[in-house]
Amino acid sequence: MRLKHILFTVLTLALFxxxxxxxxxxxxxxxxxxxxxxxxxxxxxxxDYRGKYVVLEWTNFDxxxxxxHYNSGNMQMLQKKYTDQDVVWLSINSSAPGKQGNFSPxxxxxxxxxxxxxxxxxxxxxxxxxxxxxxxKTTPHMFIIDPKGKIAYAGAIDDIKSTNVKDIAKAxxxxxxxxxxxxxxxxxxxTITKPYGCSVKY
Amino acid sequence: xxSHLFGADQNMVTVEVIPLTHExxxxxxxxxxxVFSMKPEWHIYWDNPGEAGIPTSFExxxxxxxxxxxxxxxxxxxxxxxxxxxxxxENEAIYLFRVLAPGSIPxxxxxSVQIDWLECKSVCQAGASQHHxxxxxxxxxxxxxxxxxxxxxxxxxxxxxxxxxxxxxRDRVELRNQISQEKGTELIxxxxxxxxxMVYNTGTAVRIKSRFRHDTIxxxxxxxxxxxxxxxxxxxxxxxxxxxxxTIVNSIINENIIP
Numbered sequence: 001m002r003l004k005h006i007l008f009t010v011l012t013l014a015l016f017x018x019x020x021x022x023x024x025x026x027x028x029x030x031x032x033x034x035x036x037x038x039x040x041x042x043x044x045x046x047x048d049y050r051g052k053y054v055v056l057e058w059t060n061f062d063x064x065x066x067x068x069h070y071n072s073g074n075m076q077m078l079q080k081k082y083t084d085q086d087v088v089w090l091s092i093n094s095s096a097p098g099k100q101g102n103f104s105p106x107x108x109x110x111x112x113x114x115x116x117x118x119x120x121x122x123x124x125x126x127x128x129x130x131x132x133x134x135x136x137k138t139t140p141h142m143f144i145i146d147p148k149g150k151i152a153y154a155g156a157i158d159d160i161k162s163t164n165v166k167d168i169a170k171a172x173x174x175x176x177x178x179x180x181x182x183x184x185x186x187x188x189x190x191t192i193t194k195p196y197g198c199s200v201k202y
Numbered sequence: 203x204x205s206h207l208f209g210a211d212q213n214m215v216t217v218e219v220i221p222l223t224h225e226x227x228x229x230x231x232x233x234x235x236x237v238f239s240m241k242p243e244w245h246i247y248w249d250n251p252g253e254a255g256i257p258t259s260f261e262x263x264x265x266x267x268x269x270x271x272x273x274x275x276x277x278x279x280x281x282x283x284x285x286x287x288x289x290x291x292e293n294e295a296i297y298l299f300r301v302l303a304p305g306s307i308p309x310x311x312x313x314s315v316q317i318d319w320l321e322c323k324s325v326c327q328a329g330a331s332q333h334h335x336x337x338x339x340x341x342x343x344x345x346x347x348x349x350x351x352x353x354x355x356x357x358x359x360x361x362x363x364x365x366x367x368x369x370x371x372r373d374r375v376e377l378r379n380q381i382s383q384e385k386g387t388e389l390i391x392x393x394x395x396x397x398x399x400m401v402y403n404t405g406t407a408v409r410i411k412s413r414f415r416h417d418t419i420x421x422x423x424x425x426x427x428x429x430x431x432x433x434x435x436x437x438x439x440x441x442x443x444x445x446x447x448x449t450i451v452n453s454i455i456n457e458n459i460i461p
Contacts, residue, residue, distance in 0.1 A: 024426045064320070064328045096284070100325040137253040137286055161256045163320065163328040192426065194400050198326040199254035202284030
């Protein structure tokens with residue numbers, strides 16, 4: 001009995017360690033399942049979106065790189081364009097309490113309204129668990145999950161690593177290119193890139 | 203000589219651009235230093251910033267015929283925050299640019315540079331500045347010599363070829379020292395800063411395995427890498443302990459990897 005208890009504890013520990021250290025997302029593999037609440041306390045479960053493309057956008061409204069894409073209207077344009085095509089767009093904040101980007105629900109709503117954000121939901125991951133399951137390193141850090149629940153893209157939003165708004169027009173947008181291909185039934189050519197941005201404030 | 207353009211909170215990081223000469227000679231080279239001074243706990247990022255951040259960029263406007271023939275960046279340090287590893291510069295970082303003048307030069311040559319960087323502490327903000335200067339100019343020689351000496355002391359030196367042998371072992375590179383350690387000398391700490399992104403696992407520590415006075419350094423690779431690296435190219439920082447104390451050796455390593 002004692003041996004069974006020890007074995008159970010060891011196996012459980014191994015499982016948690018494996019989840020906690022799961023930092024290398026693999027393209028084509030199942031996306032880690034999660035349940036997170038939005039600013040209004042409504043629960044969002046990733047598996048509820050099976051059958052649709054889902055974009056995960058790690059965000060922090062005070063990060064200069066996020067500001068670049070929101071102040072220019074670029075991120076909102078992408079959100080609207082693709083949610084209009086039945087893509088689910090989840091903006092996720094994994095900033096720990098007291099760290100940059102960890103806002104009150106009122107502040108989040110204000111920022112989202114001021115920006116005319118068009119995400120499907122803004123989810124709060126204050127303990128960073130989901131961010132770490134996905135290996136989210138930067139804000140922004142983008143993931144696309146296909147209708148079968150597998151990772152189709154992971155990485156940067158575009159190919160010019162800067163805080164300069166003027167670079168948006170010159171850049172090749174990886175997320176848009178991937179979604180356009182996927183929604184047209186074509187394979188995604190660039191499936192993984194190095195993300196750039198501020199570090200996620202775990 | 204310079205202007206700090208913007209930043210949410212100014213003066214966390216300031217830059218001075220200083221030519222290390224008071225005149226230009228036709229056909230000869232000289233250096234220009236960009237001296238970054240950072241407030242405590244603020245940092246900027248190395249050429250490969252690691253898992254977040256972006257490197258500092260320099261956009262030079264040189265007089266006709268002038269070219270930058272070499273550039274030097276100080277050795278970075280490893281910074282881990284919230285489980286995210288980055289390669290940073292803190293306190294002071296002096297970048298050096300070697301400029302070659304053409305065979306024929308005007309009486310006055312004017313240089314300008316736009317510098318952009320990301321400065322972070324617990325928050326991040328963009329930094330930028332523009333700098334202009336002309337040569338010749340009056341500058342005290344000892345000041346320039348001190349600055350150059352201070353700069354060069356932080357640059358890694360080229361490692362003698364063949365002193366290490368790099369071998370690929372599944373998901374890591376093993377770097378074996380080909381020279382026995384002197385008796386009483388021990389490699390106690392090592393770090394590796396790769397120039398190549400998305401190949402090395404920057405989030406795991408570089409480890410030492412010592413046997414019979416030969417050291418092997420173990421550097422993990424990312425399991426999600428596109429392909430195996432053909433050469434180990436980056437900055438290797440070695441800390442050696444001996445009865446005389448600790449010596450730090452900073453080297454640029456560029457060693458072919460044996461599969």
